[in-house]
Amino acid sequence: MSVVQSPAMIIREPHVNQVVRQNALLQAIHGGYQPIVELLLKAGANPNDEDVYHGTCNPALMVAIPSEGIFRCLLEAGASPGRMGVEETTVAAVVLGSGRTALVQMLLDREFDLPLLMGRASFIHQAIGGGRAVFELLLRQQRWDDLLLPENLPGMACEQAFCVAANTGRVEMVQFLIDLGLQSRLPRPRQVASFYMAAKSMDRPDADPSATIDLLLRCGEDINQTVGGHTALDRAALMRNPSCVRLLLRHGANPLPHSGTRRSPLLNACVTQSKEVVEVLLQAIDATVTPLEVIRPYLEAAEEGARSMGWLGIQKFLQQWYYRRLYPADS
Secondary structure (H helix, E strand, C coil): CHHHHCHHHHHHCCCCCHHHHHHHHHHHHHHCCHHHHHHHHHCCCCCCCECCCCCCCCEHHHHCCCCHHHHHHHHHCCCCCCCECCCCCEHHHHHHHHCCHHHHHHHHHCCCCHHHHCCCCCHHHHHHHHCHHHHHHHHHCCCCHHHHCHHHCCHHHHHHHHHHHHHHCCHHHHHHHHHCCCHHHCCCCCCCCHHHHHHHHHHCCCCCHHHHHHHHHHCCCCCCCCECCECHHHHHHHCCCHHHHHHHHHCCCCCCCCCCCCCCHHHHHHHCCCHHHHHHHHHHHHHHCCCHHHHHHHHHHHHHHHHHHCCHHHHHHHHHHHHHHHCCCCC
16 A cells, blocks of 8 residues: 555655565566556656566566556656566567567557567567467568568578477468468478477467468478488477377377388387387387388387386387287287
8 A cells, every 4th residue: 555655755765775666666567556557657666677576587577568558658667678587588579479469569669679679589480479460560560571571581590480380389370471481491301390399389278289280281291201310200209298299190190210220209219218108109000000020120129228228117018019919819
């Protein structure tokens, strides 16, 4: 109550230390109390204060992102969108990635040169993370076409952007970039695993990884392509992610490679001691009705990998599966 009745006392009195001043403003921002924020700013609160109260040291403007009105108040009071938060990401970069077009428009109205305010973040990657509406809003400015339009980007930058879009799990964003011509600019051979990035997006609440993978397949991308020596399924197995493995298998990922080596997703799952992934892969191999003599080299490599890592339980599980295949119960 004292904050509302006497903000000047909190801001200006000599016996009130800097931490208390910061706490008053940041507590008001966290609470969403715009009238109190306005009073404190008029009384001399620093709009660039950091959130020491919650221990993050994020700038006040970053804390205000969920509240459009408070964000505007802080901007008008001189808060800088170039200030960096605890994760070494600037306010401007977080705003772009948040998808909040109203906040992006506020920055545009003040004619900030947004690419210069990204810190270590990529301008195009943040725009993609913000979604189609943010990306289109930036394109309408016609100020940064050299950083956003595929025809102005090198092939590797196009591929990185494409994979960032896949990792959002938002079909409309991936389709939008394809319509802009991004896919036609992708280098061959590929350097980044777009299918694995799409599968990984299942951790995002607004993602549809299955639909995103379907779109990539319809556009002619190969789910079994090798990128840096690994397929998407290899990477999912290495990361001990059974959900990703199942998703990729449902969309046609091959549990057994055709590279001529004994490396396989099964080997990756064994050396990382992921029994659930091993089970999923063996079920998929069973479903392919692949002859046992074709499977054997991969199985032996996986067994050797498990043994070398000391995962004797995994090794025993592989042996049991092999003997079930070798001597089926109905034979």
